[in-house]
Amino acid sequence: MSNIIIVGGGVAGMIAAITAANNGNKVTILEKNSELGKKILITGNGRCNFTNEYMKGDCYSSSLNNNDEVSRHITREFADVVLDRFNNKDFIKVLSNLGMSYYVREGYYYPKTDEARTFRDTLVSEVNRLGIEVVYNFNLRSIERNEDGFILSNKEQEYTGDKVIIAAGGNAAPKTGSSGDCYYYLEKLGHNIFKAKPALTSLKADYPDDLQGINALANISIRINGKTPETDDTALKTNATTIKTEKGFIKYYKGMLSGIPIYQLSMEAIPALELGGKVEIVADFVTDSNIEAALKLQGTTLKEALYKSINPKIVDVILKGHNIAPDTLTNNMNAAEREHIIELFSSVNYEIIGFGGFENAQATLGGVDIREINPQTMESNICKGLYFAGEIIDIVGRCGGYNIQWAASTGVIAGISV
Ligand SMILES: Cc1cc2nc3c(=O)[nH]c(=O)nc-3n(C[C@H](O)[C@H](O)[C@H](O)COP(=O)(O)OP(=O)(O)OC[C@H]3O[C@@H](n4cnc5c(N)ncnc54)[C@H](O)[C@@H]3O)c2cc1C
16 A cells, blocks of 8 residues: 555546545545635536547647647647546546436536536545545645655645655636646656646637627637747748638627637647737638528618628628628629628638736646656656646647546546556
8 A cells, every 4th residue: 555645636636536545545635725626616617528529639739739740749649648548438437436427418528417516526525435635725835755755845734655646737727726836846856847828718809899798600710820930830831821710609708709619729829929920810700501591682681681690799890890881782782792791701800919818718738748757657757656647737638528538537547557
């Protein structure tokens, strides 16, 4: 029996603890907050989308992805090794064995109660049932390695362990406890830490005030048109190349564009912006052919026709921006004019001038360099006996349950390996 200390009681820490305890170890969780799994409660808009039907390494990125295809391959391969060891089906089985019911919508998995609390409480009650010690309000301030193992301290109390799992999260949503403070201690133990950047977050754009507060369905793509001599990223060197498309609602909120498709595209946008690239979000509001039918109807106005498919505020702003009278009768429009209207609504550009901070981000890009972790065990290659789980690792998944799955997969592997 080993004495295992886990830093952080989020998804990764709790699942690592449950796994290590089930394997006969004495386990202690050191948690900064006065409760476990605080972040879980705000996931998935309070519903916690904990995994996804489609689960592959290509759904994950790391800081290495800014470089070249070889580095992108390293990230995918690392994530695939982890998912081969513990994937979405394994996770669902574990939760089912703990008695939690779930439902699936368009491939996204949620607790059947539609409450993130159910997922959190399922893990917390298992931690308690297994008699795992939890030290609350413990803010780790140092880790030392000696011949016998590790000494972890908050400058008032000390805990010693044969092996340690760091599951302290990244920098996203710091009010939930994950404020990135563990990076420093890991650097002191010899690890390379990639600078933390917000991931899955809103993008700042200049748009008319009339749009504040609305949601509009669109096919959304990103264009990156920057010149960055330090990088050989082909996307950045390509002239105005559309590199990704997502379908969903854009939310116009406080000068930002947000919503799931924007969060997904922020993964491409933020590194490009930081490298000085010009980033544009292009919205295609013509998501089906009904708009053409509406424009062909006789005896209706242009705005009435467009309102049937597109958010009226978007319609008003775009028509006004192009000096087109909203009350133009569709009878008076010829085929070329109708086509012109469709074109206008198919390609609306927003130049991106910034992005949301960690307070608004769902995840962190950056953290412990994956080249220094063995994906079969999650053990450090630099410091034996030290393991990692969850968002502390420089891996970030797409929106859609990929980050909680990551926390669970790496937590289980670390919990087995210790
Ligand atoms: C608003 C929002 C919505 C999200 N929605 C989803 C979703 O629907 N699906 C999905 O897959 N992902 C979602 N995510 C991402 C997902 O929640 C995280 O990636 C995941 O929970 C990370 O788990 P973790 O255990 O690695 O880290 P965390 O949950 O951040 O846990 C780390 C723990 O470590 C503790 N800690 C930190 N530093 C110290 C220290 N020095 N000493 C002691 N303890 C410390 C913290 O208090 C915290 O409890 C969302 C995130 C946010 C912010």
